[in-house]
Amino acid sequence: CCNTANERMRGREHFLLSLVMAGGVVICWLVFSYCASVSLNQVHRQVVLNHRLQSKQAQLMEPVRTDVLTVTPWLAPIVWEGTFDPQVIDEAFMSQNLTIATTVFAVGKYTRFLQDFLESAEKHFMVGLDVHYYVFTDRPGNMPDNVTLGVGRLLSIVRVPKFARWQEISLRRMELIQTAIKDHIHRGANYIFCLDVDMRFHSRVGPEALGRLVAAIHPWFYTYPRSQYPYERRTISTAYIPLDQGDFYYQANIFGGALEDVYRLTKTCREHLEVDKSVGVEAVWQEESHLNWYLLRNKPTKLLSPEYVWDDAKERDAKEIKLVRFSSVIKNKAEVRENL
Numbered sequence: 001c002c003n004t005a006n007e008r009m010r011g012r013e014h015f016l017l018s019l020v021m022a023g024g025v026v027i028c029w030l031v032f033s034y035c036a037s038v039s040l041n042q043v044h045r046q047v048v049l050n051h052r053l054q055s056k057q058a059q060l061m062e063p064v065r066t067d068v069l070t071v072t073p074w075l076a077p078i079v080w081e082g083t084f085d086p087q088v089i090d091e092a093f094m095s096q097n098l099t100i101a102t103t104v105f106a107v108g109k110y111t112r113f114l115q116d117f118l119e120s121a122e123k124h125f126m127v128g129l130d131v132h133y134y135v136f137t138d139r140p141g142n143m144p145d146n147v148t149l150g151v152g153r154l155l156s157i158v159r160v161p162k163f164a165r166w167q168e169i170s171l172r173r174m175e176l177i178q179t180a181i182k183d184h185i186h187r188g189a190n191y192i193f194c195l196d197v198d199m200r201f202h203s204r205v206g207p208e209a210l211g212r213l214v215a216a217i218h219p220w221f222y223t224y225p226r227s228q229y230p231y232e233r234r235t236i237s238t239a240y241i242p243l244d245q246g247d248f249y250y251q252a253n254i255f256g257g258a259l260e261d262v263y264r265l266t267k268t269c270r271e272h273l274e275v276d277k278s279v280g281v282e283a284v285w286q287e288e289s290h291l292n293w294y295l296l297r298n299k300p301t302k303l304l305s306p307e308y309v310w311d312d313a314k315e316r317d318a319k320e321i322k323l324v325r326f327s328s329v330i331k332n333k334a335e336v337r338e339n340l
């Protein structure tokens with residue numbers, strides 16, 4: 001009698017256990033698919049307009065810019081003045097509740113650039129969207145205290161060590177950004193932009209600049225043949241690019257995109273910088289050389305024209321530049337850098 005009763009009991013236990021396990025699997029699957037759909041929906045949505053918007057009709061036979069390339073051979077748009085309607089772009093992005101993480105390093109004497117950088121960013125950078133600045137610095141006491149941030153805009157300080165050489169301060173950014181994305185930024189942002197601090201905004205840099213992987217074309221080399229781009233040409237470096245390869249020369253002063261894509265970029269560049277270091281090589285333009293290597297293999301999904309990385313040391317008389325949005329300020333390198 002007891003045997004069969006025992007067996008029945010064990011059978012019921014097995015049944016209950018299987019039920020619990022099956023339930024667990026179903027719950028896990030539901031949670032996973034919910035999270036996956038959320039993370040996919042968070043960014044890269046199609047353009048959806050909620051209101052009737054009076055915008056100019058696009059004319060297929062009347063290209064808006066005939067003087068410059070507005071799309072790459074891999075069909076990524078190149079953003080120039082005239083190629084987008086700011087109202088349509090704003091309308092499409094404002095309702096999505098996006099947060100743009102923005103990293104900027106101000107190490108050593110470079111804290112002096114923060115005031116103008118932040119003040120001009122408040123006027124022109126992603127206005128109307130939530131922006132979370134992450135200021136990486138070794139001198140939190142030197143932060144400007146009179147910059148007023150707009151509604152929805154936050155600033156956090158990330159303490160970093162000061163490396164002895166300016167080259168290292170610059171190139172270590174890849175590692176520090178990668179770590180920061182993993183440790184905290186990924187929780188509170190949809191997109192990230194990584195910017196130099198010795199820069200000033202002059203005009204709109206808005207959601208037209210958002211994309212999965214975004215890079216800007218350097219203002220000094222865009223008329224050059226690729227064999228003359230200042231890529232790393234020594235085969236011993238992981239940033240090596242042969243003379244017959246290359247799309248554009250990108251400037252490292254601004255790059256960005258979705259968190260996942262920028263995480264992968266910074267991780268690869270960091271690893272390559274470490275490999276180079278282990279064999280005693282430093283690429284000709286440090287992390288910029290590695291960025292260019294990465295973007296040759298992993299094509300950006302959106303390119304920013306040199307309007308988005310001008311240089312104050314360069315004349316503004318080029319007729320293709322209808323306006324300068326963001327530019328490097330002229331600095332006394334001997335004075336601000338630790339070594340030269």
Ligand SMILES: CC(=O)N[C@H]1[C@@H](OP(=O)(O)OP(=O)(O)OC[C@H]2O[C@@H](n3ccc(=O)[nH]c3=O)[C@H](O)[C@@H]2O)O[C@H](CO)[C@H](O)[C@@H]1O
Nearest residue numbers: 105106107108110166169170196197198285286287288337
């Ligand atoms: C024209 C030119 O020379 N361009 C190169 C130079 O750009 P840049 O002259 O723009 O380099 P930079 O001196 O602005 O350094 C890059 C960024 O690193 C941070 N920083 C740097 C030094 C420092 O002491 N404290 C500090 O905070 C800061 O955010 C700065 O904006 O160097 C870069 C980084 O290697 C790239 O190779 C550029 O191609």
Ligand SMILES: [Mn+2]
Nearest residue numbers: 196198253328
């Ligand atoms: Mn700079």
